Amino acid sequence: MANIKQIAQMAGVSIATVSRVLNEHPYVKEDKRAAVLDAVAKLNYSQNMNAVHLVRGKTLMIAVILPYVNHPYFASIIDGVANAALACNYKLLLCQTDYQAEEEYKVLELLKMKQIDGIIICSKTISWDVIEPYASYGPIIACENAGDREISSVFIDHYGSFKLGMDYLITKGHQHIGYFIGRGDSYNNINRKRAYAEALQAIGETPREEWGFDRVFTFERGVEVIRQILTMKERPTALIGAGDDPAAAIVAEARKHGIRVPEDLAVIGLDNQPIAEVMGITTIEQSMKEVGGLAFQAFYERINNKDLPPTKHELPFRLIERSTV
Known part of the structure; x- marks a missing residue:
């Protein structure tokens, strides 16, 4: 050679x-x-890239931990990370975990073994208390509020965004409100459920367990939500959720079964994905692509200046009024 x-x-x-x-x-x-x-x-x-990495002290690779690569919410984050990484000559290692803790540990060990320079965590199962010690091996950036830790955060206030949607439904006269979310025990969804419960309690209503739908990630699960509602004697008059894809499925399936939207059932989605605009779905806009771009920027700043402290960057959200409420 x-x-x-x-x-x-x-x-x-x-x-x-x-x-x-x-x-x-x-x-x-x-x-x-x-x-x-x-x-x-x-x-x-x-x-010999191993030798190059040894001399540089960098691999020019960053891992992204996410449960699913085909979910619009996470795809938007990846889009933002990928564009920012390309501009800085970094390669992405996408690590789909399906919320399996052992898969998340594997990525953390890659950081410990210096096979990657850092990690961006979109969503995870392992606690921050377990993750934080790995930050001594390289920057770890959270796409949620990780609190006062050695981990930088770029995030949306999911309590605030859900509360905005709930308050909007209530001002429209709704009291019998349900929700649809992803993984019920995730940090973001715990905050969404808290906003939901507190908004109902403020008007003297008690949350109904049967009107709460977890693990609604996909169009197919949105269809199942309506099929379950059809079996109920008492039905919600409004649904607020954590995604536009399942919201679109709920709207389409409801109309298929003669449920008028918004007269019989109001629907609010989340993210303002293209499908929400096409179908006229009222939604909460939050730029997850911007979250991804800023997450990479936070990583890049810390990998090039190890004396920088962790940062927290909160992004705004807003209600997009359309025809489903």
Whole structure:
């Protein structure tokens, strides 16, 4: 296998110049850069990336922990991370966990073994108390409020966004309100359920267990929500949820069974995905793509300045009024 000394001899430059070209150093004359690259091609040279990473102290790879890659909420975060990473010459390692703790541990161990430079966590099962010690091996960025820890956070106030939707339904005269969310014991959904319960209690209503639907991630689960409601003697007059895809399914399936939206059943989604605009679904807009971009930025700043303290960045949300309420 060719080495950089042979490349230098063929190109007629110093070994230091070859090193600068291979490491994409900007201050190299174009004729010398061209000569080095020509010699690299002729000698069929390839770098030992393990050695490069050892010299740089970086792998130029960042892992993203997420439960599902095909969910619009997480896909939007990935979109933001990927665009920001590309601009900084970083590669992504997408780690789908299906909320399995052992899969999350595997990614944390990659950080400990210096096989990645950092981790962005979209959603997880393991507690922050377990995760925090791994931050000593590299930056860990949370896409939720991780509290006062050695972990930077970029997040939406999910209690506040759900409360905004609940207050809007109540001002429209609704008291019999249900909800549909993803994993019921996640940090974000615990806050959503708290906002839901407190809004009902403020008007003298008690939350009805049968009107709360968990693990509603997909269009198919949204269809199941309506099928369950059809079996009830007492039905909710409104639903607020944690996603536009299941909201779209709820609206479509309700109309299929003669339930008028919004006259018989009002529906509020979340995220303001394209499907919400197409179907005229009232929703809470929050930019998860921006969350992803800022999460990578927080990582990049800390990997390049290890003395920086953890940061917290809260992003806004707003109600988008359409035709389903």
